[in-house]
Amino acid sequence: MLIGYLLMVSGWLLVLASLFLLAGFGQRFTFVVAGLLVELLGLTLTALRYRSLQRGPE
Amino acid sequence: MTPDLCLVCILLIPLAATGLALIHQGLGRSRSAAHAMLATLCSLAIAAVVFVLLGSSWMGFSGGLAHTFHLAGKSIDWLGAEPLFATGLASNPTHSLYPAFVLAFGIFAAGLASLIPISAGTDRWRLAAICAASALFAAIIFPVFAHWVWSNGWLAQLTPLFGLPAFADLGGAAVLNVLGGLAALSVAWILGPRQGKYADRIATAIPGHNIVQVLFGCILALIGWIGLDCAAAILFYRITYAQILLTVINAVLSASTGCLAAVVTTQLRYRKPDASLSANGWIAGLVAGSAGCGLLSPLATIFIGLIAGTLVTLLVETLEPRLFIDDPGGAISVHLGAGLWGILAFGFFAPTTGPRPALILTQLIGIATLLGVMFPLIHVLHRLLNKFIPFRVDADGDWQGMDVRELGAGAYPEFVVHADEFVPR
Numbered sequence: 001m002l003i004g005y006l007l008m009v010s011g012w013l014l015v016l017a018s019l020f021l022l023a024g025f026g027q028r029f030t031f032v033v034a035g036l037l038v039e040l041l042g043l044t045l046t047a048l049r050y051r052s053l054q055r056g057p058e
Numbered sequence: 059m060t061p062d063l064c065l066v067c068i069l070l071i072p073l074a075a076t077g078l079a080l081i082h083q084g085l086g087r088s089r090s091a092a093h094a095m096l097a098t099l100c101s102l103a104i105a106a107v108v109f110v111l112l113g114s115s116w117m118g119f120s121g122g123l124a125h126t127f128h129l130a131g132k133s134i135d136w137l138g139a140e141p142l143f144a145t146g147l148a149s150n151p152t153h154s155l156y157p158a159f160v161l162a163f164g165i166f167a168a169g170l171a172s173l174i175p176i177s178a179g180t181d182r183w184r185l186a187a188i189c190a191a192s193a194l195f196a197a198i199i200f201p202v203f204a205h206w207v208w209s210n211g212w213l214a215q216l217t218p219l220f221g222l223p224a225f226a227d228l229g230g231a232a233v234l235n236v237l238g239g240l241a242a243l244s245v246a247w248i249l250g251p252r253q254g255k256y257a258d259r260i261a262t263a264i265p266g267h268n269i270v271q272v273l274f275g276c277i278l279a280l281i282g283w284i285g286l287d288c289a290a291a292i293l294f295y296r297i298t299y300a301q302i303l304l305t306v307i308n309a310v311l312s313a314s315t316g317c318l319a320a321v322v323t324t325q326l327r328y329r330k331p332d333a334s335l336s337a338n339g340w341i342a343g344l345v346a347g348s349a350g351c352g353l354l355s356p357l358a359t360i361f362i363g364l365i366a367g368t369l370v371t372l373l374v375e376t377l378e379p380r381l382f383i384d385d386p387g388g389a390i391s392v393h394l395g396a397g398l399w400g401i402l403a404f405g406f407f408a409p410t411t412g413p414r415p416a417l418i419l420t421q422l423i424g425i426a427t428l429l430g431v432m433f434p435l436i437h438v439l440h441r442l443l444n445k446f447i448p449f450r451v452d453a454d455g456d457w458q459g460m461d462v463r464e465l466g467a468g469a470y471p472e473f474v475v476h477a478d479e480f481v482p483r
Contacts, residue, residue: 032423
């Protein structure tokens with residue numbers, strides 16, 4: 001779950017870094033989309049963790 | 059700004075809260091109906107007081123005081139710095155009307171957003187925890203993001219900072235609905251499902267107890283939403299009179315198409331229209347349409363509403379059985395799902411003088427900020443709060459109902475008591 005949260009924050013930092021460090025529109029767009037995908041990965045991991053908690057042991 | 063019109067619009071916003079309250083109590087069980095309504099009142103009350111005391115200072119307003127820091131030669135405006143306790147208004151009677159309008163709007167907006175999670179926690183979220191979570195929401199979560207978007211914060215200053223269009227949210231799809239939806243997701247995860255919801259790991263339908271109130275709530279929500287959209291767009295985007303009328307038209311169109319899309323989707327999937335999902339489609343249309351309410355063409359709004367209504371039906375079908383998220387009022391699908399769609403759709407359909415991809419990029423940055431900063435912040439705060447004030451009622455209270463457990467009396471004392479309410483399990 002912690003990894004999920006860290007991925008969400010990391011994704012945003014990637015987005016922020018692209019704004020500060022990159023000037024080209026294409027590069028920025030790519031990195032923003034990549035950052036969003038990292039965030040979605042984090043959200044998915046967290047969702048799966050909570051699902052396994054709600055379902056209980058097999 | 060047109061002060062009289064803006065005031066009328068602000069005064070309509072409580073009808074949106076009334077509508078949402080009727081919807082989430084109607085979609086919950088009868089044994090928790092009074093609790094749900096009281097929780098709504100308490101949430102609105104606490105949000106109003108806390109926002110005036112703390113939140114308004116951090117939300118600030120465009121042209122007001124703000125905290126900034128410098129990074130890579132750029133000045134980043136990240137938090138309002140107005141006096142605490144709204145003393146700035148009282149101490150300066152000749153002050154411009156604008157801060158007072160923003161404060162009045164913020165009181166209702168913070169309250170409306172803070173009651174969205176109640177919908178996801180219906181039937182099991184304790185009143186004390188609801189009050190504490192509402193206070194946190196109105197004090198920290200809402201003001202911070204509202205400052206970024208509406209008070210000339212860094213998301214509104216993407217043009218001078220990075221040469222991109224400013225992130226736009228005319229009616230509060232992001233600031234109110236997505237934030238509220240993220241809080242609802244966090245609450246649903248922390249609370250877990252209602253007892254009996256997943257018997258043998260299969261989702262069981264727990265139907266709402268009063269669908270008539272739910273549908274009546276939709277009509278009230280429409281009026282309130284028109285006020286909300288118009289007030290926000292007048293205050294923060296200075297829309298013209300013609301755009302105010304367009305906002306009204308778009309709100310009706312988005313709600314209508316959202317509802318019709320849900321009716322058709324449920325008709326196709328279940329062979330009969332589902333009233334509760336159709337109500338959710340109505341609200342989802344309002345939510346999605348609010349992002350660009352005064353700027354989008356009616357045709358674009360119709361498309362946005364249709365997608366929102368369809369999306370909400372599919373999301374409910376995914377969250378509940380597959381991800382084991384018990385959200386009785388559908389707040390996550392409606393406010394988070396449709397809100398995100400509305401923000402993204404603004405990038406695709408809003409009129410722009412610059413390149414279209416730049417506008418889309420800006421909206422994606424806003425979405426990334428919501429998911430990457432605001433959601434972890436909300437969830438960490440909720441989890442900390444849960445340590446001190448447990449969110450979930452105990453197992454007996456779950457079956458007994460929140461009305462008897464927390465209020466000592468039911469909402470409908472003359473009704474026949476359901477057989478399973480007091481049966482030990």
